[in-house]
Amino acid sequence: MNIQDLIIKDKEPVNLDDVFLSEENRSQLQQLIKEQLFVKDLQAFGLPVNNKVLLYGSSGCGKTTTAKAIAHAIQRPLIVLNLSNIINARIGETSQNIKQVFDRAIRDKAVLFLDEFDQIGKARGEDENDVGEMRRLVNTMIQLIDYLPEEVMLICATNHLDIIDFALIRRFQLKISFEMPAKDVLDKYYDKLLARFPEEFRNIERRYQISFAEAKDYCFTLVKAKLIKALESRHQQIM
Numbered sequence: 001m002n003i004q005d006l007i008i009k010d011k012e013p014v015n016l017d018d019v020f021l022s023e024e025n026r027s028q029l030q031q032l033i034k035e036q037l038f039v040k041d042l043q044a045f046g047l048p049v050n051n052k053v054l055l056y057g058s059s060g061c062g063k064t065t066t067a068k069a070i071a072h073a074i075q076r077p078l079i080v081l082n083l084s085n086i087i088n089a090r091i092g093e094t095s096q097n098i099k100q101v102f103d104r105a106i107r108d109k110a111v112l113f114l115d116e117f118d119q120i121g122k123a124r125g126e127d128e129n130d131v132g133e134m135r136r137l138v139n140t141m142i143q144l145i146d147y148l149p150e151e152v153m154l155i156c157a158t159n160h161l162d163i164i165d166f167a168l169i170r171r172f173q174l175k176i177s178f179e180m181p182a183k184d185v186l187d188k189y190y191d192k193l194l195a196r197f198p199e200e201f202r203n204i205e206r207r208y209q210i211s212f213a214e215a216k217d218y219c220f221t222l223v224k225a226k227l228i229k230a231l232e233s234r235h236q237q238i239m
Helices: 023-037 039-044 063-073 083-087 094-108 133-146 183-194 212-238
Strands: 052-057 078-081 111-114 153-158 174-178
Touching: 023 039, 023 063, 023 174, 052 063, 063 078, 063 111, 063 153, 078 094, 083 094, 094 111, 094 133, 183 212
Parallel strands: 052 153, 052 174, 078 111, 111 153
Antiparallel strands: none
């Protein structure tokens, strides 16, 4: 399969300051970024550089956005695995295709982002329909991760940490949990989303105990309704 069919192009830059993170997560990510910026100096002292990161937890809580922000912060190209084409590959091709993507990331000294990592890192022996393909894939992933150069960063994300093969999990130097945002965090997020709109559109009934992604969709739906109502009223006055 052509390498271009295995990756997703995503050039939308994201600043880490714009990502809503807990203080602990932000501190870990800032350290990760600094290590990449000073990789040669750390290597000169024989110090290992963290370059394998597992982001896990609730859906819609910022894992993908965080991966984009890391790539932007260290000024590296971001390569995103096209999981649909990987999964749809013929039996025996999956491992070869993933190796192609890793080779591309190594050549480009890129940030390689594997979303829904549980789909390709499922614990060996867990799938009754497995004919050996998943075991081969996990073994391939272990080898690729073990020999990944420090100048390349691997970021994997999953909503289902419990089904990933433990041998894969333990190879990540950083494992960062993304939980559902608390009320005060969501309030700050709503404030930021609404700040771009005129005052009359900012007064909405806020929902809580939802993810950032859900809050964004909900917020924009209400703002659009208010805007459309205002435009309709203005149009009727003109008529």
